[in-house]
Amino acid sequence: MATGRKMYLILYLKSGQGWGKGIITDFIQRYVLGTQLVYKTSDPQTILGSFNGQLLGKVLLLLEEMPTEKSQWNSLYRALKDKVTSDTIEIP
Template sequence: MSDLDQAKCYFCSYFIPCSNPHGVFMWRSEIKNLEHISDKNINKLIRPITNKVFYTQSEQGPSQKVEFNINKWFMIEYSTVCVATYDPQKSHIFKLGGQLYLNIFPGFLHILHPISTFESTTHLAVKFIFFHIQDIWCSGDWNLTEYVIKWLAGMSAKRKMYSILYLKSGQGWGKSIITDFIQRSVLGTQLVYKTSNPQTILGSFNGQLQGKVLLLLEKMPTEKS
């Protein structure tokens, strides 16, 4: 039975029971993200395979029969249970007030570095992006450009923003060039939610925004009121 300890540790490095929401979180290494499996689908994921039988030799009397079932052990006997949360500032697993938390925030695309460590080609590329913001988004207004750049920097640095950037222009002016760049190359697609459905912010449910840093609302209907 002691030979199973290493297998148990390996198993628990990919799966962890959760009390809120109920179920099991599984680490998906191919997408580097966590996936929640509901209680009713657990047996499809962690199969209740035939019991493995072991015999332990006692000092007196016959050998004792011991059975091991990976599903039963993990779902009933394994005592580590977490609560899921989203927090860009915390590690993947942390304790607070004795409660174990699983941070399902997917993480940022890049590790922060001082600006001096970037190559000159990167600085030129950033200037190109800034020029587009100033020339296209802000019609050459530097004060507005500075506000937009600071807004984007604050959002990218995990701050909660209390204003929105509203862009309005004709077709093909390049509004989406910057937001597509941020989604693809700055934050990563896992932290950005892009939609044209107004119910995302007007409806009763917003679970799709959980763990997102930036919300892009494109071609939204407008009203004079």
């Protein structure tokens, strides 16, 4: 990711509230990549919706507070899978 090449994986961190999951992504955003290359949101429609222009030029997308129930997560994962595993992402 730091070299600008597309990564073909999702890192999913799940634990209770206040357990410090954000420490890892905050460190990467602040000290490794910089805030200009990272987009953070709690809305999965950012990538799944029709308008995702805010992702242009970003190398890391942080989706926070995603569903934790198995059925909701499986639905979101299926929608994200194509975006993650394809070589390109369409940005209208």
